[in-house]
Amino acid sequence: xARPLDPLGFEDEMCPVCKSRKYLNPDIVFVFNPECYxxxxxxxxxxxxxxxxxxxxxxxxxxxxxxxxxxxxxxxxLAVEREVDIRRRVAxxxxxxxxxxxxxxxxxxxxxxVEDLTFELVNGTDERRRxxxxxxxxxxxxxxxxxxxxxxxxxxxxxxSRVRLxxxxxxxxxxxxxxxxxxxxxxxxRVRSREMELDNLAKGTTAMTAEPATKVQLKRRGQVxxxxxxxxxxxxxxxxMGTGASEVERLSIRGLKEKPxxxxxxxxxxxxxxxxxxxxxxxxxxxxxxxxxxxxxLDRQHVxxxxxxxxxxxxxxxxxxxxxxxxxxxxxxxxSGIGLSQETSMAAGIAAVVDADKMDLx
Amino acid sequence: xxxxxxxxxxTDALQPxxxxxxxxxxxxxxxxxxxxxxxxxAALARPTMDLMEQxxxxxxxxxxxxxxxxxxxxxxxxxxxxxxDSSTQVAIKKIKVQKEYQDGIAPDAIREMKxxxxxxxxxxxxxxxxxxxxxxxxxxxxxxxxxxxxLEMLIRDVxxxxxxAADIKAWMGxxxxxxxxxxxxxxxxxxxxxxxxLIAADGEVKLADFGLAxxxxxxxxxxxxxxxxxxxRPPELLFGARHxxxxxxxxxxxxxxxxxxxxxxxxPGNSEVEQIALICRExxxxxxxNWPGVTQLKEYTVPSDVxxxxxxxxxxxxFGAVGSDGVDLLTKTLVLDxxxxxxxxxxxxxxxxxxxxxxxxxHDLPKKTAGAEEKLxxxxxxxxxxxxxDDVRGSKxxxxxxxxxxx
Ligand SMILES: Nc1ncnc2c1ncn2[C@@H]1O[C@H](COP(=O)(O)OP(=O)(O)OP(=O)(O)O)[C@@H](O)[C@H]1O
Ligand SMILES: [Zn+2]
Ligand SMILES: [Zn+2]
Numbered sequence: 001x002a003r004p005l006d007p008l009g010f011e012d013e014m015c016p017v018c019k020s021r022k023y024l025n026p027d028i029v030f031v032f033n034p035e036c037y038x039x040x041x042x043x044x045x046x047x048x049x050x051x052x053x054x055x056x057x058x059x060x061x062x063x064x065x066x067x068x069x070x071x072x073x074x075x076x077x078l079a080v081e082r083e084v085d086i087r088r089r090v091a092x093x094x095x096x097x098x099x100x101x102x103x104x105x106x107x108x109x110x111x112x113x114v115e116d117l118t119f120e121l122v123n124g125t126d127e128r129r130r131x132x133x134x135x136x137x138x139x140x141x142x143x144x145x146x147x148x149x150x151x152x153x154x155x156x157x158x159x160x161s162r163v164r165l166x167x168x169x170x171x172x173x174x175x176x177x178x179x180x181x182x183x184x185x186x187x188x189x190r191v192r193s194r195e196m197e198l199d200n201l202a203k204g205t206t207a208m209t210a211e212p213a214t215k216v217q218l219k220r221r222g223q224v225x226x227x228x229x230x231x232x233x234x235x236x237x238x239x240x241m242g243t244g245a246s247e248v249e250r251l252s253i254r255g256l257k258e259k260p261x262x263x264x265x266x267x268x269x270x271x272x273x274x275x276x277x278x279x280x281x282x283x284x285x286x287x288x289x290x291x292x293x294x295x296x297x298l299d300r301q302h303v304x305x306x307x308x309x310x311x312x313x314x315x316x317x318x319x320x321x322x323x324x325x326x327x328x329x330x331x332x333x334x335x336s337g338i339g340l341s342q343e344t345s346m347a348a349g350i351a352a353v354v355d356a357d358k359m360d361l362x
Numbered sequence: 363x364x365x366x367x368x369x370x371x372x373t374d375a376l377q378p379x380x381x382x383x384x385x386x387x388x389x390x391x392x393x394x395x396x397x398x399x400x401x402x403x404a405a406l407a408r409p410t411m412d413l414m415e416q417x418x419x420x421x422x423x424x425x426x427x428x429x430x431x432x433x434x435x436x437x438x439x440x441x442x443x444x445x446x447d448s449s450t451q452v453a454i455k456k457i458k459v460q461k462e463y464q465d466g467i468a469p470d471a472i473r474e475m476k477x478x479x480x481x482x483x484x485x486x487x488x489x490x491x492x493x494x495x496x497x498x499x500x501x502x503x504x505x506x507x508x509x510x511x512x513l514e515m516l517i518r519d520v521x522x523x524x525x526x527a528a529d530i531k532a533w534m535g536x537x538x539x540x541x542x543x544x545x546x547x548x549x550x551x552x553x554x555x556x557x558x559x560l561i562a563a564d565g566e567v568k569l570a571d572f573g574l575a576x577x578x579x580x581x582x583x584x585x586x587x588x589x590x591x592x593x594x595r596p597p598e599l600l601f602g603a604r605h606x607x608x609x610x611x612x613x614x615x616x617x618x619x620x621x622x623x624x625x626x627x628x629x630p631g632n633s634e635v636e637q638i639a640l641i642c643r644e645x646x647x648x649x650x651x652n653w654p655g656v657t658q659l660k661e662y663t664v665p666s667d668v669x670x671x672x673x674x675x676x677x678x679x680x681f682g683a684v685g686s687d688g689v690d691l692l693t694k695t696l697v698l699d700x701x702x703x704x705x706x707x708x709x710x711x712x713x714x715x716x717x718x719x720x721x722x723x724x725h726d727l728p729k730k731t732a733g734a735e736e737k738l739x740x741x742x743x744x745x746x747x748x749x750x751x752d753d754v755r756g757s758k759x760x761x762x763x764x765x766x767x768x769x
Contacts, residue, residue: 164632307607
């Protein structure tokens with residue numbers, strides 16, 4: 001085997017046979033044969049080898065090449081291409097795994113031996129390369145059974161993890177689909193109950209009309225609490241957040257000043273990261289009642305599933321404030337981290353693709 | 363609430379007409395015949411729509427898209443930077459068009475957008491900078507760029523990444539604050555796991571991937587039980603509960619905590635049945651005594667040999683590295699009965715945070731080593747026998763590392 005390739009000749013991108021250049025002929029495709037890694041253009045390869053095996057046209061190379069063996073390079077550098085081919089071949093023969101060895105030391109020695117041999121195959125002189133090649137073949141002959149076994153085990157392991165991965169992906173997909181169905185079912189349910197409410201109103205039924213009254217009450221109470229809270233907790237006014245609050249619904253952090261950027265926290269560690277104003281936000285004065293809560297409070301599925309009625313009550317209050325639109329003015333002036341204009345343009349981006357209805361997920 | 367949080371108050375004037383994409387066909391509408399309605403909308407919406415398109419165009423032009431960072435099931439993620447200031451880097455998540463949906467827009471992309479917008483402003487939630495649509499109606503989310511990988515990479519790279527109790531405390535603090543913020547805003551995340559916890563350049567951990575998030579449900583409203591990746595899924599969901607709370611996320615947080623300590627998934631079940639068996643074996647068998655009502659859950663089945671609930675002693679053996687207070691917190695996140703499981707707020711009030719050692723300042727936290735990602739990719743491939751797609755992480759690396767696999 002001649003000293004392989006001529007990287008410069010390749011980078012020059014000139015076919016050594018017909019002398020076409022990439023520069024003048026941008027469509028030219030180069031191929032090589034791993035027998036000797038000498039490259040030439042596809043036209044020449046076809047012309048020279050279509051009628052059967054022939055000698056490599058590179059000066060001094062006397063390898064006999066077949067058309068079938070030619071391929072285009074994956075790497076720009078044919079030296080790399082060749083090394084990868086060699087390593088792949090070595091890896092197929094030396095496919096022992098750690099479990100095949102008594103000790104880690106033995107395994108490491110084995111890896112070192114394989115690496116040394118690979119190095120000779122890649123970089124050695126003709127003589128040493130021949131030696132390494134002979135060693136490789138000897139090992140292959142001697143360990144044929146082991147090699148086959150490891151190859152099979154490898155394939156099986158691959159197959160198992162492939163199947164597992166596919167199942168995992170399916171599961172992810174399934175979860176997404178169910179979350180979507182969940183949202184759709186809820187939307188339908190909401191429409192239905194709204195219609196029912198309207199029906200009942202029309203019929204003058206009282207059962208449902210009780211609910212709006214409760215809501216109003218919640219609103220009032222909540223409003224009072226909220227005002228009290230701001231007055232009694234001056235800390236809130238100064239503990240802003242880095243980039244600003246979320247939108248519309250988050251009344252409690254509205255209109256707060258931006259936190260002056262990090263005078264590095266020298267004090268004791270604050271697990272809440274300087275944002276704990278919530279406990280004083282809504283005081284739930286027990287006895288809070290809501291028809292939905294009464295209906296399900298003792299339902300086994302809610303109880304065992306861990307459903308939290310306290311969370312529901314808190315949220316009902318919170319949404320009641322949001323509904324009243326308290327402090328909207330404040331927010332306009334001070335703005336949260338996401339400026340008005342930014343928010344508007346974001347909305348525009350969404351609107352350009354999404355039907356507004358779709359935002360109504362749950 | 364009347365306003366969706368995304369198309370929020372200040373933009374009311376810009377609200378798109380409800381039946382925007384023509385392909386959506388039969389948007390339910392009032393009694394107007396279709397043609398009349400169309401005209402009406404056209405008349406009303408014309409100037410608005412041009413404005414919307416213009417704004418979208420402006421938004422899109424603010425960013426220049428660069429190389430691909432990664433690929434998920436629903437999106438390709440690209441590095442990008444601001445046109446005005448090339449030092450401002452962002453991640454652009456381009457949602458793949460999905461044929462299944464009428465308008466090609468995946469509902470989970472909308473979900474992600476909606477909740478990221480709602481939760482904006484917390485240091486431990488990934489920032490959504492902007493949203494725009496590109497040609498062929500592709501939705502692009504412009505996200506904060508988080509260059510230091512995710513917690514899973516750190517946990518798995520045992521050869522190069524060393525960390526200790528103070529680091530775990532810092533990471534757990536950030537994760538717990540993130541989930542507290544979600545719950546305080548009445549949002550369930552429903553997919554907490556180490557690889558959804560991304561790491562910013564300054565070491566801050568950010569919760570990402572809100573594709574399964576939802577608002578807390580009203581009483582009586584059924585939620586799907588099929589959420590959260592199996593290893594992090596709480597027993598109530600494995601038993602098919604349809605009315606649950608933030609406690610589902612807390613269980614996941616507990617398992618991330620455990621995994622940070624032992625540097626391997628704590629309960630890696632290969633199936634749901636096995637997952638339940640693992641929970642019973644490691645944590646204890648759910649019974650009416652320790653969890654009133656549990657036997658009424660639709661899919662309640664447990665192995666017949668009942669294991670008593672593990673005491674703190676049992677956990678000390680395996681998780682003692684975070685100290686007695688840390689183990690106490692861990693056990694409270696892994697309480698079987700969701701109603702007695704600790705809440706995010708209570709977690710932050712726990713004494714562990716104030717105990718020694720102090721959490722490591724974020725800038726000093728261990729980071730993934732250069733090449734950790736490549737190594738991980740190689741390991742994965744070795745395990746999975748997969749060749750990565752050409753453009754995933756730079757073809758040369760992928761191919762070079764893959765000598766064993768036949769071409
Ligand atoms: N904000 C970001 N900054 C930097 N890289 C990111 C960011 N978001 C995502 N990536 C990279 O892009 C990849 C794909 O992200 P994506 O969130 O779409 O999918 P995923 O979470 O890996 O999988 P799936 O969506 O299927 O659950 C990630 O694995 C990560 O390498
Ligand atoms: Zn030629
Ligand atoms: Zn030759």
